[in-house]
Amino acid sequence: DTAVSQTPKYLVTQMGNDKSIKCEQNLGHDTMYWYKQDSKKFLKIMFSYNNKELIINETVPNRFSPKSPDKAHLNLHINSLELGDSAVYFCASSQDPNRGGDGYTFGSGTRLTVV
Amino acid sequence: GESVGLHLPTLSVQEGDNSIINCAYSNSASDYFIWYKQESGKGPQFIIDIRSNMDKRQGQRVTVLLNKTVKHLSLQIAATQPGDSAVYFCAEKAGTYKYIFGTGTRLKVLA
Numbered sequence: 001d002t003a004v005s006q007t008p009k010y011l012v013t014q015m016g017n018d019k020s021i022k023c024e025q026n027l028g029h030d031t032m033y034w035y036k037q038d039s040k041k042f043l044k045i046m047f048s049y050n051n052k053e054l055i056i057n058e059t060v061p062n063r064f065s066p067k068s069p070d071k072a073h074l075n076l077h078i079n080s081l082e083l084g085d086s087a088v089y090f091c092a093s094s095q096d097p098n099r100g101g102d103g104y105t106f107g108s109g110t111r112l113t114v115v
Numbered sequence: 116g117e118s119v120g121l122h123l124p125t126l127s128v129q130e131g132d133n134s135i136i137n138c139a140y141s142n143s144a145s146d147y148f149i150w151y152k153q154e155s156g157k158g159p160q161f162i163i164d165i166r167s168n169m170d171k172r173q174g175q176r177v178t179v180l181l182n183k184t185v186k187h188l189s190l191q192i193a194a195t196q197p198g199d200s201a202v203y204f205c206a207e208k209a210g211t212y213k214y215i216f217g218t219g220t221r222l223k224v225l226a
Contacts, residue, residue: 004158031212041202043159043216055212090158097211103149104214106158 003027004107006091012113013081020077021110023091030096031055032074033104034066037088046089049074050096081114088112127223134192136220138205143186147208150179150190153219154201162190162203192222200224 004025013019025032033056034046048056052068063079078085088111092104128134140148146167151159165172165179165188172179178191188205202221206214 033212035216041153041219041221043204043219045213045215048212050212056210092158102147102208103161103164104159106160108156108158 004091004093004105006089006107006110008110009108010111010113012115015081015083015114017081018077018079019081019112020075021089021091021112022073022075023107024073025091025093025105026072027093027105029093029105030071031094032068032071033092033094034074034076035090035092035106037090037109039087043090047074047076078112081112083114086112086114124218125221125223127225128195129225130195130197132195134190134195134199134222136190136192136203136222138188138190138217140186140188140205140207140217142207142209143183145207145209148179148181148188149206149208149214150177150188151204151206151216152199152201153204159204195222195224197224197226 006023031050033048035043036046037043045058046060047066049068051071065077068074088109090109091107094104149164150162152162153159163174163177163179165181170181176193180189202219204219205217209215
């Protein structure tokens, strides 16, 4: 039973298109995240949500809009895709850090290729 | 600026030897660190963590050492096995909800 699941696993699309990546966790965690991993394997946080509220937005372009319908889901919508958006996007979750939770459980990633 | 970096981008070791992966961090106030392992096509997986009130922590075949004086972390893997081949990241807790990841070290285990 997958703890943090992302769909799709692969996404190839043309520049200018709009696409969404979905993430769901069944761990009962309060906090969810989106990270971007570039071609050099560098992982950088994009967003963090705690109990459906946006906590962190790391200077991500407005074309990226996260949505958390409930604390088990954090979806990522990207408008007007650009070549530089090509990367692997990881969803992660953790227990509420304010209640002693540490460390993330990551999904298996969504490889986005913009052509 | 804030950064967590690694000295060696690729490390090749013979099967059965010990591996040491290093990491430097910049924020002396950081109080919690994690090592993650990322296998090809998968997300990072938690290996071991350490809090700043400790210098050393051991797990199964892995040991993390923390030197706060020089802001340095290392991950030691004993008797390295082919299944240990992966990219290893250190991560520094930079806020309640945020970790900063290092640039990663690729470990290659040679048969």
